[in-house]
Every structure is written in structure tokens, then in C-alpha cells.
Amino acid sequence: MKEIFLKLFYTLLITTFISCPVSAEENKQIIKRLGFGSCLEQWNPQEIWKPMLSSKPDLFLWLGDNIYYDSYIAEEKKYYYQLLTNRKEYIELKKISRMLYTWDDHDFGINDSGAEYEDKINSQKIFLEAFEENKDSPRWKRPGIYDSYYFGLKGKRLQVIMLDTRYFRSELKRDWRKIFGIKRNVPNTDPGATVLGEAQWKWLGEELEKEADLRIIVSSIQLVNDFHPFEKWGNFPADKRKFFDLIAEKKAKRVIVLSGDRHMSELSVEKENTPYPIYDFTSSSFNKPFKFIDPEVSPKRIGKAIVEENFGTIDINWEDKYPFIDFKIISLGGKQEFSHRIKLKEIQ
Ligand SMILES: [Fe+2]
Structure with a gap:
């Protein structure tokens, strides 16, 4: 009898252990200021480091396009990662800030690439090596570089979910109209057309069930703004809907989305058919501004769009009776281009 009981106990222990997702990084540090950005062109001047470093x-x-080197051979990207990670400002920032990474098209593969990029297995390995990914990280063990991280203690617990919007993304659909020489994207409504892919969706659902006082979901491409013909979740309307529905289904409070890619910055908010207002805070670019493109008109935008070189910050005031956060966009010389405050109780 005792033997059977013990056997049962061990089987239970082993199955529980195996079914547990690989543990995400836990860090007791309370995050009060978070910085982020995207699109760093290695051959352009990099004046943006100065205000990034002084914002501490x-x-x-x-958020991706951390380097620009489109190639069908991922190996060729190595050198360009080295140019970034050997820079003295990068090394300096790494001393000040815990850094987390995801990719967009130009570091993942080639312009606008997704699941069809043939050298993606190699590209993942090169990316993780370049940013010295911890050897225990689940990112070495599964396809795609999505992962989650936890900071702070109960009451001030920040969850950071880094999505991979490239590795599994179905092909873009395009029509004959061209925008700046590139055929414009149209919604892909094929059954099964996806941004995240099945495994990542399942994982995201499980992550949203975990406890957190604020959740930052990082997507290289924009979620909310649909009013442009470039890359966006809106190119995959079923997956975009699924994103909001999953937040509602999991009753995941206090979700904020960060995005890049656009070569302009803005704060957008979605209030229709969402459990609470979902903010999508975009910062792009560090140093590759498309100043000749006027930002589109977007009814979801709060305030103005910023086309100058910039990075974004989120200051979290955990101590206040009603904790609040400040969204900011900082450009060259430390100039504050944009600021907007929300209370955390508004997003639950
Ligand atoms: Fe970019």
C-alpha cells in the first residue's frame, strides 16, 4: 500500500514539474522607470544614446530593428550585432539598466518578413548569442524568441511579456497600390492567418493567468493604430480581435502594449470592444527618422505623433494612493516631446 502511495506521489510530482512552463525570470528589483525604443541604423549618427543614458x-x-541588415543568410547579421554590442554607450547602458530584447523584420530576416524566412532557426540562435541570452532561458529551447519576465514584489509586481511577431507570422497580403514604392498591405482574412502562431498564443494565455500588478506586452508592430497601410496587427484582423478577447477571457488587468517599427512615435488607445482602455505606446525610431512622411490621421491617437529621433519612457509611481504611470517620448538633447498620465485603476 505504502509503495503504491509513494509511486502515485512521485508520478504526481513529476507530471506537475513537467507540465509547469519553464520558469520565467524573477527579479526582486522594483521597476520605477522603464525605457524602450526601436529602429537603430548602425550607419546613422547615434545622438540618442546621450538622453537614453541620462534618463537612467x-x-x-x-523592440526590434535593433540592427539593419536584411539578408537571406542570418550568419551575415553577426557583424552588425557586434557593432551595436561593442559600442561604449551600449555597454554603459547595460550597466545601468536590465535590458530585454525582441526583434522586428530587419534583425529577424529581411524587410517585412515572417514565418516564410528560411534561415529563421539560425537567426534565432545568432540573436540570442548576440544579446548574451542566459543559458537557462526557454528561448534556447523553443522556436521563436517570445518570453516573459517578472520584476518587483507583491503590490509592485511588473510582468513583461516579449512577443515574437515575426517567427510565426503568416504572409502579408498586398494589392497593386504602392506606398513609397512598396505594395500596400491589405487584411489577410485566410483561415488560420496569424501573427503569433498556435504555440505562442497558448503560452500567452497561460502568462495572462499569472499574478501581476502591471503587465507590459511588447509587440514589435502596432496593435491599435489601423489607419496606415504598413505592418500592423490590423493586417491579421482575426488575431487582432483574439488579442483583446484573450485579455477579457483571462480577466487580465492592467495590460499596456508597447510597439515600435513605425519610424514615428505615438500613444494610441483602443476603447471599442475591449474590457478596459488598451493603450498602445509606440516609440520609433532611435535614429532612422522618415521625416518626409507625414504621420497619418488617427482617431485613436492621444496628442501628436513624433517623427524626430526618440525613445520612450514609462515612469511607474507605485507609491501613490492611486498608482499612476507617465508615458513620455524623449528626443535628441533630452527634449520631452510628449507626456501623458494615466491611473492604473483606469485600466482594469
Ligand atoms: Fe525599422
């Missing part, structure tokens, strides 16, 4: 973020998120 506790955590800094790289």
Missing part, C-alpha cells in the same frame, strides 16, 4: 531607466526594452 531601471529596465530598457529593445
